[in-house]
Amino acid sequence: MSLFQQPIRVRMAPSPTGFLHIGGARTALFNYLFAKHYKGTFVLRIEDTDKERSTKGYEKAIIEDLGWLGVEWDEGPLKEGSYGPYYQSQRIPTYQKYLKKLEALSKVYPCYCTAEELETERQDLLKRHKTPRYLGKCRNLTQQERKALEAQGRVPVIRFKIDETEPIQFHDLIRGDISVDPTILGDFVISKGDGWPLYNFAAVVDDCEMKISHVIRGEEHISNTPRQILLAKTLGLTLPQYAHVSIILAPDRSKLSKRHGATSVGEYRKMGFLPQALKNYLALLGWNPGDEREMMGEEELAKDFVIERMVKSPAIFDVEKLKWMNGMYIRNSSVEAMTKETLPFLESYGLEIQNKKMPWLNSIIETVRGSVDTLDQIGPAAELFFDEKFSLNAEAKTYLVQNKDKAKEILKTLDDLLAKTPLLEKEEFQKLQAELKEKVDASDKKILFQVQRVAVTGRLKGPEMNMIMPILGVDSCRKRIHITQSALS
Numbered sequence: 001m002s003l004f005q006q007p008i009r010v011r012m013a014p015s016p017t018g019f020l021h022i023g024g025a026r027t028a029l030f031n032y033l034f035a036k037h038y039k040g041t042f043v044l045r046i047e048d049t050d051k052e053r054s055t056k057g058y059e060k061a062i063i064e065d066l067g068w069l070g071v072e073w074d075e076g077p078l079k080e081g082s083y084g085p086y087y088q089s090q091r092i093p094t095y096q097k098y099l100k101k102l103e104a105l106s107k108v109y110p111c112y113c114t115a116e117e118l119e120t121e122r123q124d125l126l127k128r129h130k131t132p133r134y135l136g137k138c139r140n141l142t143q144q145e146r147k148a149l150e151a152q153g154r155v156p157v158i159r160f161k162i163d164e165t166e167p168i169q170f171h172d173l174i175r176g177d178i179s180v181d182p183t184i185l186g187d188f189v190i191s192k193g194d195g196w197p198l199y200n201f202a203a204v205v206d207d208c209e210m211k212i213s214h215v216i217r218g219e220e221h222i223s224n225t226p227r228q229i230l231l232a233k234t235l236g237l238t239l240p241q242y243a244h245v246s247i248i249l250a251p252d253r254s255k256l257s258k259r260h261g262a263t264s265v266g267e268y269r270k271m272g273f274l275p276q277a278l279k280n281y282l283a284l285l286g287w288n289p290g291d292e293r294e295m296m297g298e299e300e301l302a303k304d305f306v307i308e309r310m311v312k313s314p315a316i317f318d319v320e321k322l323k324w325m326n327g328m329y330i331r332n333s334s335v336e337a338m339t340k341e342t343l344p345f346l347e348s349y350g351l352e353i354q355n356k357k358m359p360w361l362n363s364i365i366e367t368v369r370g371s372v373d374t375l376d377q378i379g380p381a382a383e384l385f386f387d388e389k390f391s392l393n394a395e396a397k398t399y400l401v402q403n404k405d406k407a408k409e410i411l412k413t414l415d416d417l418l419a420k421t422p423l424l425e426k427e428e429f430q431k432l433q434a435e436l437k438e439k440v441d442a443s444d445k446k447i448l449f450q451v452q453r454v455a456v457t458g459r460l461k462g463p464e465m466n467m468i469m470p471i472l473g474v475d476s477c478r479k480r481i482h483i484t485q486s487a488l489s
C-alpha cells in the first residue's frame with residue numbers, strides 16, 4: 001500500500017486520565033511533524049469514555065501543554081472540523097450504531113462474569129503457563145440463563161467474539177510485517193453495560209470515521225492493533241496504516257518512571273525548559289535526520305521528518321542531554337525572547353521586576369544566560385543585580401576582613417570616582433578603572449578587582465565586572481559600596 005493513497009490524516013488521542021507525559025508529547029509531536037511533512041491534517045481527539053478516571057482538569061492540562069509545546073492541531077477541541085465532535089464522550093450514538101451492527105452480525109454477546117471470576121480464570125491460566133485471556137464462559141448462554149443472571153443484579157459488559165484461527169497480519173511502517181495468533185486474544189470487552197465503549201472499539205470506530213490514514217502511536221499499543229483490525233474488518237471499515245514508535249526508556253534501560261525524575265511536560269515547563277528545546281529533543285527520541293544534526297528547529301524537523309527515519313529500537317530519555325540542548329536554546333535565541341520567557345521565573349524567585357525597564361532586564365539576561373541550562377536557574381544567577389537582594393556572603397566577608405586596609409582604600413577611592421561619574425556605560429567603566437589604578441597602589445591587580453567585585457556583588461565569583469557595573473549603574477554601585485564599607489568599619 002502506498003503511503004500517499006489517501007489524504008494524509010493523523011491523530012493524537014489522549015485519555016484525560018493523567019497529565020501529558022513525555023511519551024504522549026512525543027507521539028503528538030511525531031503526528032504533528034508527519035502531518036506537516038506530508039501536508040496532511042493533524043487531529044486531536046479526546047478519548048474520555050472512562051468516566052471514572054477522566055477529568056476536565058487533566059483534559060485542560062493536556063490541551064494547555066500541547067499548546068505550550070507548540071504542537072498545534074488542525075481539527076479537535078477548540079478547532080472544529082468536518083469529523084467532529086472530537087470528544088468521544090460526545091460520540092456515544094456513533095458507537096451504539098456500530099454496536100448494533102455487530103449485534104446484527106452475532107459478533108458480540110453479553111458477559112456477566114465478575115471481576116473475581118475473571119481473576120480466578122487469569123490466575124489459573126498463568127499457573128498452567130498459558131496466555132491469560134477470556135475463555136468464553138458467557139459466549140453460549142441461553143436467553144433464560146442471561147435473564148437469571150440479570151435477576152441476580154449482574155450488569156453485563158459486551159464482548160466481541162473472536163472466531164478467527166488464521167493469523168492476523170498487518171504491515172507496520174516502522175516494524176515491518178507483523179503476524180498475531182488470534183487464539184491468544186480471547187473475546188474482549190468492547191462496551192460497558194451502560195452502552196459506553198471501551199478503548200479498542202471507540203478508537204477503531206473513530207479512526208475510520210475520522211478518515212485517519214496513519215495511526216502513529218507508542219509501541220505499547222501494538223497489542224491492541226490486532227483487536228482493532230478484527231473489529232474494523234468485521235464492520236467493513238477501511239483500515240489506517242499503522243506505525244508503532246519505539247518505547248522510551250530511562251538511561252538505565254528500565255521503563256521511564258517517576259523515580260527517574262520528572263516525566264510530565266508540565267513539570268519540564270515549570271523547571272524552565274523551553275518548548276522549542278523540548279520539541280527538538282523529543283523529535284530525536286525514535287527518529288533521526290540520518291546525519292549528525294541535533295539542533296533542529298521546527299521547520300527543519302518537519303522538512304526532514306520522513307517515516308523511513310523512524311526507528312524501532314528503544315529511545316533513551318537522557319535529561320542531561322535535554323538540559324544541554326535547552327541551554328543551547330537559551331543562549332542562541334534572541335535576548336528579548338528569553339527575557340520574556342524568564343520574567344515569570346524571576347518573579348517566582350522573588351525578584352522585584354514590576355518597575356524595571358526591559359532594556360535593563362535584557363542586559364541582565366544577556367550577561368547570565370551563558371551559565372544556565374534552564375530558566376529557573378536564571379533567578380539565582382540574576383539576583384546579584386537586584387539591590388534588595390544585596391548582602392555579603394560569608395566568603396566575601398572573610399576576604400574583605402583579610403584585606404581590610406587595602407579594601408578600605410580601594411572602596412573610598414572608587415566611591416569618590418563614582419560620585420563624579422554621571423553615567424556608567426562600558427566606556428566610562430574602563431576610564432574609571434584606569435583612574436582607580438592611578439590613585440591607589442595597583443601592584444596587586446587581583447586585589448583591586450576582587451575588592452570591587454565583592455563590594456558590588458557581595459560574592460567572590462560571577463560575571464565580568466565590566467558587564468556588572470554598567471548594568472547596576474552609579475547609584476546602585478555606590479549604595480552597595482556604602483553597605484560594604486560599614487561592614488568593614
Ligand code: GLU
Nearest residue numbers: 013014015047203217221
Ligand atoms: N487513548 C489512548 C491512550 O491515551 C490512545 C491510544 C492510541 O493512540 O490509539 O493511550
